[in-house]
Amino acid sequence: MVLNVKKISKNFGGIQALTDVSFSINEGEILGIIGPNGAGKTTMFNMITSFYTPSSGEITFKDEVISGLKPHKITDKGICRTFQNIRLFPEMTVLDNVLVGTHSRTVSGVLKSVLRTKSQKQEENNIRAKAMDLLETVNLLDQYDDIAKNLSYGQQRRLEIARALASDPKLILLDEPAAGMNERETAELHHLIMKIKEMGITILLIEHDMPLVMKTCDRLVVLNFGKKIAEGDPEEIQKDPEVIKAYLGTEEDDESA
Known part of the structure; x- marks a missing residue:
C-alpha cells in the first residue's frame, strides 16, 4: 500500500465537502476518482497534497502520517500533482519549466551556485539531461526551447506532467489531464499515462472522460x-446502479435529454 486515506472529512464553514471518505492505492496501480462536478474530487487531491488540512481523518503515505504537513514536505516525500487549470510559467521556455520541477531534488546551495563549483556544474548538467529525457518522454523534445505559452493546449498539459515527473515522484496525482483535449490528444495522453506506470510510478487520476x-x-x-458511493474495477463500476443513477447515466437518459 502506497497511500491510505482513512475517514477523511472536510468542511468549509457550513459546507461539508467530504464526509468519512476512505480508500487506498497500491504500488504501481492506477486508481481513478470519478464523480459529478462538486463531488469533492479536487478537494480530496488538495487534502493529499496538504493544500487543505482535513477536518477529521488521517492520510498516510508509505505508513507515515502526512496529513497536516506543509505542501513542500509532501513533495519531498515523493508525491506530486498537476492541476485542473494549467499552471505553467508561460514566459519561460519549455525546458526551464521542467527544470523548475527538479528544484526539490537538488542539493547545491547558494554559495556553490555563486562560486560555480565543480559539483554544482555537474549537478546542473545532470538535471538538464534529466529534463531533456522527460521532454522526450512526453514527446516535447523538439519544443524544448519554445516559450511555454506558445505550445498547443495538449502540449501544455503534457509539459505540466513532465514538470511534475521532474520531482521524482513515487505517486503522481493527475487532476483532469484530458480536460479540453481532442480525441487524438486524449489517445496520446492514455499512452503517456501507461508509460508513467511502466516507470514504476503509482497514479491517482481524476477524470471526466469515461472512455479514457x-x-x-x-x-x-x-x-x-462528498461521500464515497462505490469502489471497484471499471467493469463493476459501470454496472453499479447507484453510480449509474448519480453519474454515468443510461441510454434512456441520453434519449430523453
Missing part, C-alpha cells in the same frame, strides 16, 4: 456529494 478512465484505470472510487 475505463481503459486506463485498474480500480475506481466514485464520489457523490
Whole structure:
C-alpha cells in the first residue's frame, strides 16, 4: 500500500465537502476518482497534497502520517500533482519549466551556485539531461526551447506532467489531464499515462472522460456529494446502479435529454 486515506472529512464553514471518505492505492496501480462536478474530487487531491488540512481523518503515505504537513514536505516525500487549470510559467521556455520541477531534488546551495563549483556544474548538467529525457518522454523534445505559452493546449498539459515527473515522484496525482483535449490528444495522453506506470510510478487520476478512465484505470472510487458511493474495477463500476443513477447515466437518459 502506497497511500491510505482513512475517514477523511472536510468542511468549509457550513459546507461539508467530504464526509468519512476512505480508500487506498497500491504500488504501481492506477486508481481513478470519478464523480459529478462538486463531488469533492479536487478537494480530496488538495487534502493529499496538504493544500487543505482535513477536518477529521488521517492520510498516510508509505505508513507515515502526512496529513497536516506543509505542501513542500509532501513533495519531498515523493508525491506530486498537476492541476485542473494549467499552471505553467508561460514566459519561460519549455525546458526551464521542467527544470523548475527538479528544484526539490537538488542539493547545491547558494554559495556553490555563486562560486560555480565543480559539483554544482555537474549537478546542473545532470538535471538538464534529466529534463531533456522527460521532454522526450512526453514527446516535447523538439519544443524544448519554445516559450511555454506558445505550445498547443495538449502540449501544455503534457509539459505540466513532465514538470511534475521532474520531482521524482513515487505517486503522481493527475487532476483532469484530458480536460479540453481532442480525441487524438486524449489517445496520446492514455499512452503517456501507461508509460508513467511502466516507470514504476503509482497514479491517482481524476477524470471526466469515461472512455479514457475505463481503459486506463485498474480500480475506481466514485464520489457523490462528498461521500464515497462505490469502489471497484471499471467493469463493476459501470454496472453499479447507484453510480449509474448519480453519474454515468443510461441510454434512456441520453434519449430523453
